[in-house]
Amino acid sequence: MIREEQTTIGFHVWGAEKLSEEKLTVLRLDNDGITYAMAVTEEGYLLHVYYGKRCGDDDLTYLLHLDEGNYTPQHHNRERMGFMDSRPFEYPCHGIGDFREPCFMILDGDGMSACDLRYKSHRIVSGKPELKQKGVSCIPATFAKEDEAETLIITMEDEHAGLTAELSYTIFRDRNVITRAVKVYNRGYGDVRLQRVLSACVELPGMDYEMITLNGNWARECAVSRVPLHAGKQLTDSLRGVSSAQHNPFMALCTPGTDEEHGEVYAFHLVYSGNFLAEAEVTGGKQTRTVIGINPYDFSWLLRPEEEFQTPEAVLVYSEEGLGGMSRMFHDLYRSHLIRSYWKDRERPILINNWEATYFNFDQDKLYAIAEEASKLGIEMLVMDDGWFGCRNFDDNSLGDWVVNEEKLKGGLKPLTDRINALGMKFGIWFEPEMVSDNSELYRAHPEWAIQIIGRDLTQARAQYVLDYSNAEVRDYVYGMLTNILNSANIEYVKWDMNRALTEVGSTSLPRKRQRELWHRYVLGVYDLMNRLTTDYPKLLLENCSSGGGRFDPAMLYFSPQIWASDDTDAIERLKIQYGTSYCYPVSAMGAHVSDCPNHLLGRNTPFDTRGDVALVGTFGYELDVTKIPAEDRAKIPGQVAKYHRFHKLMSDGDQYRLGNLFKDNTYDAWMFVSKDKSEALLTYVQVLGKPSEPAKRLYLRGLDADRKYFCEETGQTLSGKTLAACGIDVGLRGDFVSKTFYFKAEEA
Numbered sequence: 001m002i003r004e005e006q007t008t009i010g011f012h013v014w015g016a017e018k019l020s021e022e023k024l025t026v027l028r029l030d031n032d033g034i035t036y037a038m039a040v041t042e043e044g045y046l047l048h049v050y051y052g053k054r055c056g057d058d059d060l061t062y063l064l065h066l067d068e069g070n071y072t073p074q075h076h077n078r079e080r081m082g083f084m085d086s087r088p089f090e091y092p093c094h095g096i097g098d099f100r101e102p103c104f105m106i107l108d109g110d111g112m113s114a115c116d117l118r119y120k121s122h123r124i125v126s127g128k129p130e131l132k133q134k135g136v137s138c139i140p141a142t143f144a145k146e147d148e149a150e151t152l153i154i155t156m157e158d159e160h161a162g163l164t165a166e167l168s169y170t171i172f173r174d175r176n177v178i179t180r181a182v183k184v185y186n187r188g189y190g191d192v193r194l195q196r197v198l199s200a201c202v203e204l205p206g207m208d209y210e211m212i213t214l215n216g217n218w219a220r221e222c223a224v225s226r227v228p229l230h231a232g233k234q235l236t237d238s239l240r241g242v243s244s245a246q247h248n249p250f251m252a253l254c255t256p257g258t259d260e261e262h263g264e265v266y267a268f269h270l271v272y273s274g275n276f277l278a279e280a281e282v283t284g285g286k287q288t289r290t291v292i293g294i295n296p297y298d299f300s301w302l303l304r305p306e307e308e309f310q311t312p313e314a315v316l317v318y319s320e321e322g323l324g325g326m327s328r329m330f331h332d333l334y335r336s337h338l339i340r341s342y343w344k345d346r347e348r349p350i351l352i353n354n355w356e357a358t359y360f361n362f363d364q365d366k367l368y369a370i371a372e373e374a375s376k377l378g379i380e381m382l383v384m385d386d387g388w389f390g391c392r393n394f395d396d397n398s399l400g401d402w403v404v405n406e407e408k409l410k411g412g413l414k415p416l417t418d419r420i421n422a423l424g425m426k427f428g429i430w431f432e433p434e435m436v437s438d439n440s441e442l443y444r445a446h447p448e449w450a451i452q453i454i455g456r457d458l459t460q461a462r463a464q465y466v467l468d469y470s471n472a473e474v475r476d477y478v479y480g481m482l483t484n485i486l487n488s489a490n491i492e493y494v495k496w497d498m499n500r501a502l503t504e505v506g507s508t509s510l511p512r513k514r515q516r517e518l519w520h521r522y523v524l525g526v527y528d529l530m531n532r533l534t535t536d537y538p539k540l541l542l543e544n545c546s547s548g549g550g551r552f553d554p555a556m557l558y559f560s561p562q563i564w565a566s567d568d569t570d571a572i573e574r575l576k577i578q579y580g581t582s583y584c585y586p587v588s589a590m591g592a593h594v595s596d597c598p599n600h601l602l603g604r605n606t607p608f609d610t611r612g613d614v615a616l617v618g619t620f621g622y623e624l625d626v627t628k629i630p631a632e633d634r635a636k637i638p639g640q641v642a643k644y645h646r647f648h649k650l651m652s653d654g655d656q657y658r659l660g661n662l663f664k665d666n667t668y669d670a671w672m673f674v675s676k677d678k679s680e681a682l683l684t685y686v687q688v689l690g691k692p693s694e695p696a697k698r699l700y701l702r703g704l705d706a707d708r709k710y711f712c713e714e715t716g717q718t719l720s721g722k723t724l725a726a727c728g729i730d731v732g733l734r735g736d737f738v739s740k741t742f743y744f745k746a747e748e749a
């Protein structure tokens, strides 16, 4: 519920005899789990009052301490700066006395950067309006029906600069979630440059928090880092043009001691795929300001009169049930209110991808042989990865030439897909639509279509450049090639890859004044094409990928219900990657495959069963040449396929509980999925390193109904949820890298 209340604070101004008063308008968003409150002063300053656990219907403005310190400006302007620099603001502006991290900064026609957004009005609407900007086809964001959420839109104005900013706050009815975004209009007569337009700021009391971020690199995505806050600024960000494998657009602050079940967590996630910034700033030991949004570094957006700019959305999740509670909140939100694919609630086909099976060395017979064998084992889709187009036999050419290489695939795609379909299998294909190889017909014909700075050498990565997706002509041309391929055969899945970051960021099609907009315009161009693709092919299963999990972000989830989590397919390395990824993303979104051993990256050998159990916590598939793997491994595939079919619904719709943490204890990992009605659960245990003379590992189960009895298929025991939580079960195994699953079924009431 969103409501408005009026209140008055009385106080003494230094030297003045009589009592002064400040009238405040309080704006409050509540549901059963959370409260978010702010207050507008008589001069239109929008102050942050409270965010966190649901509190009583009291007047919360005492938290502002406006009656102390003589700082209410309209009564005592000589101390306005003290007010600006100490109070918690909802959307702090640069240059007017608040010296902490601002959300908003401009460059006006006079070359001035100060700005001052003040409250003018607000409105409340049911549901959640789409994020829109004139001329932009699609801005990914969460969605909600009229009865699932309410939105508060606060209009702020900077009279001097002629700017209006609409701050929107959506509260979801049944979730501890608030989403925020900002839309700026130029209603003046002159041009203004937006130098910084962040999506949200939340001020938290004190500094006693730990900051959690997800960091990594190629093949090491989403490693969890957790450090206590210190005075000053600490941040996570990307300057690569993609959200990046190095840092996910996620930051959480938690109270010390927070674990999987206990403790308060304030999490922030940006629905964005480009340069982002998430920062916490501790000032004076008294207050922590958190901000999140498009990275202002090298960002500048020209806003002409009557133009508008819409920021991406920030998702704020609050949990008082620790990190597990935070993750389950993200999972539920994203499954129901972000992923919009036809496939979001449907069982995904078990796929076999030929990348690690063949790399570039394949033809239609090899692919068919893999598919034929796979189909006998119950695998449902063949995905043809990189190497089917142009003259691509290695990674240094042909990106952008999306025409079938008929030396490999005679007669084009149709003969192959028809044969694969005749096996009862679906067919999927790989593209890297944002790229052009140095050695390609497209680059020879249109060198100006690459992102570049004219006169400078272009930095290659994997011998390729990034196409200028801010240019609609480029997007149309690429889309034409993609649709030619998609229309040429029965293609039901696309893996959309993206294998390099942006350098020499300049566009031959943008005017000089708009060059710094390219970072963001590029991202909007990608969204435009993904939107077109998923609109024109509504049943297409789209899987995002960026050298693995290099663009695993909520905006990509909006288009694709699954994202390839990492090129590291080693089951043991995957434990950490999938653990970190599960902080924000549901397993139904996590691309995970069983690959061959020794693992191609690490050279490590792991049992086929373990590889299966680890890939099961994801979209599940295979990344190997099924005609060549050992017969005993192949023989296990039908069992794994059956396991996926049996447990897929429980895992993709259920609640996830992490019982292990390899970042703390590298000897084991374990997790559980419990159905929403708590009638069944699946526990997986992976023993990374066996140890002699030690008791079996005891795991304490979570999420079960304390009062119901559960039969465990593997142990044959029937125990209450209460006992399973309090006393646990012993899951000792012999060996390294071994795994076991335990299925629990509640007795009928």
Ligand code: DGJ
Residues within 6 Å of the ligand: 355, 385, 386, 430, 497, 499, 545, 546, 547, 548, 564, 566, 567
């Ligand atoms: C990077 C992806 O992450 C891999 O799965 C594979 O598709 C290669 N690109 C192909 O070039």
